[in-house]
Amino acid sequence: MRLWVSLLLAAISTATAGATVKSLLFPSETSTSYVDLSPLKSLTLSAFTLCMRVATEVQVGSPVWKVLKVVSLSRLSFYLSGDGVYFSVPELGALETHVCFTWDSQSGATAVYLDGRKSLTKIYKKVHVVRAGGKVLLGQDPDNFLGDFDAQQSFVGEMYDVNLWDSALSPSEIRDLASGRQVQRANVIDWATVQVQSHGEVQSATANKQ
Structure with missing residues (x-):
């Protein structure tokens, strides 16, 4: 079981308008439950910050972007292509945790934050660029370009407040995010306005847009 936010390059995203998703519940292990998110701009990225709030009780490995994987509840891994970079962290659990990853291509600096607390910095994929095109999936790890979910x-659990910026936010901004303070709106995936399409058994709480 993995906690995936998966980025598929050069695929087409579909979306459902008219509602703001407040939270997403993935109730059980399936090969059919996932969510599409529609990015606000091209996914050409030379830096980014990915944040979300997550709760899960599964005790074996989990997904949140094919970029982000929970190998175990106390080990997070981060993938752009090929080998990933790993972080040992306090265990995720049934209590909500605010999780962020930051990465900057120019320096290769990569870090994970849990509830605003920053890990050590690791150097990963220096001068790499995430290519344009594609879509963002929540809840599954696609084994190839077209899917083939396992x-x-x-992912089994609940996630919400998924936001993606095309820059590496500062530690103070991420601390503010974790505590619910206002920072710059996410400019690639903005949870307050994002359009989604749910598949399979995913359940969501929604409210009409203003």
Whole structure:
């Protein structure tokens, strides 16, 4: 089971307008439950910050971007292409945790934050660029470009407040985010306005847009 936010390059994203998703519940392991998010701009990225709030009780490995994987509840890994970079962290659990990853291509600096607390910095994929095109999936780890999901690699739990910026936010901005303070709006995925399409058993709480 994995906690995936998966980025598929050169695919087409579909979306459902008219509602703001407040939270997403993935109730069980399946190969059919996932969510599409529609990015606000091209996914050409030379730096980014990915944040979300997550709760899960699964005790074996989990996904949140093919970029982000929970190998175990106390080990997070981060993938752009090829080998990933790993961080040992306090265990995730049923209590909500604010999780962020930051990465900057110019320096390769990569870090994970849990509830505003920063890990050590690791150097990863210096001068790499995430290419344009594609879509963002929540809840599954696609084994190839077209899908082929594996139930044992699906996310089980709740996630919301998923935001993606095309820059590496500062530690103070991420601390503010974790505590619910206002910072610059996410400019690639903005949870307050994002359009989504749910598949399979995913349940969501929604409210009409203003």
